Amino acid sequence: MSGPDPVERVAARVIVLDEDGAVLLLRGLDPTRPERGSWWFTPGGGLDPGESPADAARRELHEETGLLVADLGPAHFERDATFEFEGVAYRQHEHYFALRTARFEPARDAWTDVEQRSVLGHKWWTVDALATTDAVIYPERLVERVRGLTSGG
Numbered sequence: 656m657s658g659p660d661p662v663e664r665v666a667a668r669v670i671v672l673d674e675d676g677a678v679l680l681l682r683g684l685d686p687t688r689p690e691r692g693s694w695w696f697t698p699g700g701g702l703d704p705g706e707s708p709a710d711a712a713r714r715e716l717h718e719e720t721g722l723l724v725a726d727l728g729p730a731h732f733e734r735d736a737t738f739e740f741e742g743v744a745y746r747q748h749e750h751y752f753a754l755r756t757a758r759f760e761p762a763r764d765a766w767t768d769v770e771q772r773s774v775l776g777h778k779w780w781t782v783d784a785l786a787t788t789d790a791v792i793y794p795e796r797l798v799e800r801v802r803g804l805t806s807g808g
Contacts, residue, residue, distance in 0.1 A: 661737060661744040667712035668699030668751050669727065670797075671720070673758040676805040677779040680792070681719065681761075686772045687741045693775060694791035697751070708750035716754070719770065720777075721762025727752040731804065734794055741769075751794070753804050 671679040680695040698719040702711040709727055717723050730750040737746050761777050763770075780788075782805070785798045794800070 659744070661746040664745050664747045665702045665708070666700055666747050666749045667702060667708040667715060667730075668697045668749055668794075669712050669716045670697055670731075670751060670753045670800065670804065671716070671722070672753065672755050672801065672804060673779060674755070675758075675781075676801065677758070677781050678785065678797070678801050679720070679761065679777060679779055681777050682775045683773045684775060685740050692791070694793060695778070695780070696793045697797075699749070701747075709752065712750070712752045718765040718767070719761070719774075720759075721764060722754075722756065722759060724754060724756075727754055732800065736793070740773075749794070751800070 673679070679698065681698060682693050682695050684693040685691055698716050699712060700715045700719075702708065703714075706714070708730060712727055713724055729752075731753050732751050734749050734751070735747070736749060737744070739745070758779060766774065782798060782801055785792060785801065
């Protein structure tokens with residue numbers, strides 16, 4: 656595969672769990688390649704210059720869902736992902752935080768232009784639904800991560 660080197664990026668994401676252990680996911684697509692289909696993902700995004708992962712996770716959670724939280728605690732895990740979006744290749748290091756909260760209806764008021772183009776909606780997923788779906792879910796192994804969080808792990 657040839658082409659320019661991927662853009663290096665650091666991101667922070669939040670696994671949002673309701674009181675029953677369901678997880679909030681957003682559904683998105685690449686608006687420049689809709690034929691590739693859609694996928695489900697946790698709220699979050701790239702760090703702004705000088706921003707810590709925890710600060711970025713809180714900011715992104717507020718921007719993408721309307722939920723404002725003071726503290727998320729430490730990241731539960733990290734992963735590396737490579738992907739292409741809107742014609743740009745990325746290599747992204749992600750920090751995953753978790754939040755337990757009452758179920759709420761996410762707000763779109765603070766969505767960026769990119770989110771307005773690429774986010775199709777949201778859904779609260781039960782662990783059983785996640786375990787049996789054919790939908791593309793990120794991060795991979797989210798069911799195991801959610802089970803670990805809901806069992807005190």
